[in-house]
Amino acid sequence: MKELIKALVEAYGPSGSEEQVRAVVTQHIEGRVSDLRTDALGNLIATVRGTGGGKRIMLAAHMDEIGLIASFVDEKGFVRFNPVGGLRVETLVGGRVRFANGLRGVIGAEQKGVNGMPTMEQLFIDVGARSKATCPVQVGDMACMDRDFVDLGERLVAKAMDDRIACAVLVQTLLDLGPTPHDISFVFTVQEEVGLRGAQTSAYGVDAELGVAVDVTMTGDTPEARTMAVALGDGPAIKVKDSGMLAHQGVRRWLVDTAKQAGLPYQLEVLPGGTTDGRAMQTTRAGIPVGVISVPCRYVHTPSEMVDYGDVQNCVKLLVAALSGPIVL
Amino acid sequence: MVLLKELVEADGVSGHEDAVRGLLIKAIEGRVDEYRVDALGNLIAVKYARGERGRAPQKVMVAAHMDEVGLMVTRVDRDGYCHFRPVGGIDPRVILAKAVRIGDEKVPGVIAVKPIHLMSQADRERVLEFDQLTIDLGLGGDEAGRKVKPGMVAAFATDFEVLDEGGLRTVKGKAFDDRAGCAVLVELLQGEYPFDLYGAFTVQEEVGLRGAQVAGYAVNPDVAFVLEGTVCDDSPKRKDISPTTRLGAGPAITVMDHSVICDRRLVRLLVEAAEAEGIAYQFKQPGIGGTDAGAIHVQREGIPSAVLAVPSRYIHSPVSVLSLNDFDNAVRLMRGALARIPEGVFSQRLQGGLEA
Numbered sequence: 001m002k003e004l005i006k007a008l009v010e011a012y013g014p015s016g017s018e019e020q021v022r023a024v025v026t027q028h029i030e031g032r033v034s035d036l037r038t039d040a041l042g043n044l045i046a047t048v049r050g051t052g053g054g055k056r057i058m059l060a061a062h063m064d065e066i067g068l069i070a071s072f073v074d075e076k077g078f079v080r081f082n083p084v085g086g087l088r089v090e091t092l093v094g095g096r097v098r099f100a101n102g103l104r105g106v107i108g109a110e111q112k113g114v115n116g117m118p119t120m121e122q123l124f125i126d127v128g129a130r131s132k133a134t135c136p137v138q139v140g141d142m143a144c145m146d147r148d149f150v151d152l153g154e155r156l157v158a159k160a161m162d163d164r165i166a167c168a169v170l171v172q173t174l175l176d177l178g179p180t181p182h183d184i185s186f187v188f189t190v191q192e193e194v195g196l197r198g199a200q201t202s203a204y205g206v207d208a209e210l211g212v213a214v215d216v217t218m219t220g221d222t223p224e225a226r227t228m229a230v231a232l233g234d235g236p237a238i239k240v241k242d243s244g245m246l247a248h249q250g251v252r253r254w255l256v257d258t259a260k261q262a263g264l265p266y267q268l269e270v271l272p273g274g275t276t277d278g279r280a281m282q283t284t285r286a287g288i289p290v291g292v293i294s295v296p297c298r299y300v301h302t303p304s305e306m307v308d309y310g311d312v313q314n315c316v317k318l319l320v321a322a323l324s325g326p327i328v329l
Numbered sequence: 330m331v332l333l334k335e336l337v338e339a340d341g342v343s344g345h346e347d348a349v350r351g352l353l354i355k356a357i358e359g360r361v362d363e364y365r366v367d368a369l370g371n372l373i374a375v376k377y378a379r380g381e382r383g384r385a386p387q388k389v390m391v392a393a394h395m396d397e398v399g400l401m402v403t404r405v406d407r408d409g410y411c412h413f414r415p416v417g418g419i420d421p422r423v424i425l426a427k428a429v430r431i432g433d434e435k436v437p438g439v440i441a442v443k444p445i446h447l448m449s450q451a452d453r454e455r456v457l458e459f460d461q462l463t464i465d466l467g468l469g470g471d472e473a474g475r476k477v478k479p480g481m482v483a484a485f486a487t488d489f490e491v492l493d494e495g496g497l498r499t500v501k502g503k504a505f506d507d508r509a510g511c512a513v514l515v516e517l518l519q520g521e522y523p524f525d526l527y528g529a530f531t532v533q534e535e536v537g538l539r540g541a542q543v544a545g546y547a548v549n550p551d552v553a554f555v556l557e558g559t560v561c562d563d564s565p566k567r568k569d570i571s572p573t574t575r576l577g578a579g580p581a582i583t584v585m586d587h588s589v590i591c592d593r594r595l596v597r598l599l600v601e602a603a604e605a606e607g608i609a610y611q612f613k614q615p616g617i618g619g620t621d622a623g624a625i626h627v628q629r630e631g632i633p634s635a636v637l638a639v640p641s642r643y644i645h646s647p648v649s650v651l652s653l654n655d656f657d658n659a660v661r662l663m664r665g666a667l668a669r670i671p672e673g674v675f676s677q678r679l680q681g682g683l684e685a
Contacts, residue, residue, distance in 0.1 A: 039631055069616065071615050076569075083616070139571075139612040204629055
C-alpha cells in the first residue's frame with residue numbers, strides 16, 4: 001500500500017486542479033468497479049454494486065490539497081500569491097512549490113518592515129525568472145507545496161496526507177472488499193479545502209441512504225500540544241463531533257461495534273476546529289446519517305504531515321469489516 | 330447607457346429589488362420568450378433556441394444581481410434621527426455626511442456627522458461604528474416617525490453622470506455592483522442562440538447569494554456565467570503589487586475568489602473569445618470577494634460556472650466609477666463566448682472533460 005500512498009501524496013492537486021490525483025486513483029481501480037464517472041465539478045464516483053438487500057452508501061475522501069494561486073507577477077518576475085484553502089504562513093518561507101506543469105519555485109519574504117512572522121502579502125514565489133516577460137507563471141496558475149514522500153517505517157511523512165491518505169484508504173478498501181450486500185459509491189471529491197464543495201454536489205448526485213467520510217484529524221500527542229485525546233498509532237479515530245458536524249450516533253455505534261467485534265484498535269475523536277466532507281453529506285437533500293473515520297495525523301496543513309502506517313491499515317480493515325455485512329443503525 | 334443610468338438611479342437594497350425588477354421587465358418584455366418572478370423575487374427570463382421551447386437540449390444560465398448594499402432603519406428616536414444597520418458589506422467611513430433616500434416614498438435624509446470644528450484629536454482618529462451613526466431627516470420627531478418606520482431601507486442618493494465623453498468614457502453612479510451586470514445581461518437577451526439562454530436577475534446577493542441559490546436550483550443549467558461589477562483599485566501604489574483590476578483594461582475574468590473556483594473550460598472559453606475578437610481582458614486578482622457563482626456552482630449535482638466583471642472603482646460606497654469601454658467590451662466578450670459555446674464546451678463531454 002505504500003507505493004499507492006506515495007503516488008497519491010506526490011501528485012499535484014490543489015483545490016479545483018485535482019486531475020492528476022484523479023488519474024492515479026482511476027489507474028488503481030479501473031476494471032474493479034461497476035461504474036466509474038467524473039461529474040461536472042470533477043468528483044470521481046466509483047460504484048460497486050452489492051449482492052442485494054443492503055443500503056446505498058456513499059464513502060468520501062477528498063482529492064484536493066491546500067496550495068497557492070498566483071495573483072500578480074511583478075516587473076522583475078517575482079510572483080505574488082494568495083492561499084488556496086487553509087495555508088499557514090509559518091510553514092512557507094524557504095519552502096518550495098510546484099506548478100501543474102512541474103515548474104518549481106521557492107518562497108521568499110520581504111525584509112523591510114518585517115519583524116518576526118511575515119504576512120502572506122509579504123511573501124512571493126521566485127521561479128528564477130529575470131523579468132515579467134520571461135516569467136512562465138500567469139495570474140491564476142496554482143501550485144502545491146513540493147515535498148517527497150518519506151517512509152520512516154512505522155510512520156509516513158508527506159505533503160497532502162490530508163487527504164490523499166484517505167484516498168489510499170478508500171482505494172485499498174475497494175480492492176480488499178469481498179461480496180457486500182450494499183451498493184457503495186466510493187467518491188473522490190474535489191474542493192474540500194475551500195468549502196466542501198465537491199462533497200455537496202456529489203452527495204446530491206449519489207443520493208445515498210448512509211454516508212462515511214474519511215479524512216485526517218489532529219492529534220494531542222506532540223510536545224506541548226493542544227489537549228486532544230487522539231494519538232498517532234492508537235487506531236482509527238471515530239468522530240463524535242468537530243466544529244462543523246455532530247456524527248450520527250447510529251453510524252458512530254456501528255463503527256465502534258465493528259471495531260470491537262473485529263478486534264481492531266479505535267479511538268473516539270472530538271475535534272475542536274475544522275470539519276470534513278461529512279458535514280456537506282449530512283445535509284444533502286432531506287438529510288442522511290453520516291459518520292467519519294479519521295486517520296490521526298500530526299502537523300496537519302504543513303508540508304510534512306505524519307501518519308502511522310498501522311492506523312492506515314486498520315482504517316482499511318475497519319471499513320472492509322463494516323461494509324461486508326448488513327447494517328442496522 | 331440610457332438603461333444603465335435608469336438602473337443605477339433606481340433603488341434596490343437587498344430584499345427590496347422591486348423598482349429595479351420593474352425597469353428590467355420593461356427592458357426585456359417582448360424580447361424574450363418567457364419570464365417569471367419566483368418566490369424570492371428573482372426575475373428569470375428565457376430565450377429559447379430558435380424561439381421555441383424544447384428545440385435544444387442545453388441550457389445556459391447568465392446571472393446578474395439586482396440588489397445593492399444599503400442601510401436598514403432600526404429605530405426612529407424622539408428627535409427624529411433614524412438609527413440603522415448596514416445591509417451588505419459597507420465600510421462605515423464611506424457614508425458620513427452622504428445623502429440617502431428611504432423607502433418607496435424616497436424620504437430624503439443625510440448621514441449625520443460632527444463638523445471638524447468640534448472634533449477632538451481622539452474623534453479624528455476614531456472610526457465610528459454603525460450604532461453611533463444616524464440619518465438626519467431634517468424633520469421633527471413626530472413627523473420623522475410618521476414618514477419612516479423601522480424596517481425601511483435607505484439607498485444612497487446618487488445621480489448618474491458622465492465624467493469623460495471620450496477616452497476612458499468614465500461614468501459615475503451608485504450600485505454599478507451589480508446594475509452593470511444587469512445591463513450587460515439585458516444586452517445579451519437581445520441575441521439569438523442555439524441553446525436555451527436563461528437570464529436570471531437575482532435578489533439578495535449582497536447578504537449571502539440567496540437569490541442565486543434558488544435560481545440556480547430551479548434553472549439547473551448545464552453551465553452558468555455570472556456578470557458582476559467588481560472591485561477596481563488601480564490607484565498608484567508604493568510597491569509593485571497587484572491591483573485587483575484596472576479601469577479601462579477590459580472586463581475581468583475570475584479564476585478563483587472566496588466563493589468559487591471557476592470552471593477552467595469556461596475560463597478558457599472567455600479568454601479564447603477575447604483573443605479571437607481582439608477584446609481587451611484582464612484576470613481579477615484571485616482570492617478577493619465572492620459572487621452568485623459561489624451559490625450556483627454547487628446546486629444539485631454541480632454546475633460549471635465562470636464570472637465576468639466590469640471593473641468599478643469605489644464599489645459598496647455611495648458613488649462608484651466605471652468605464653463604458655469596459656462595459657461595452659464585457660457585452661462583446663460575452664457575446665463572443667456564448668457564440669463559441671456549442672463547439673467550445675458542449676462538444677467536449679462535460680462529464681470527464683476536465684482534463685482538456
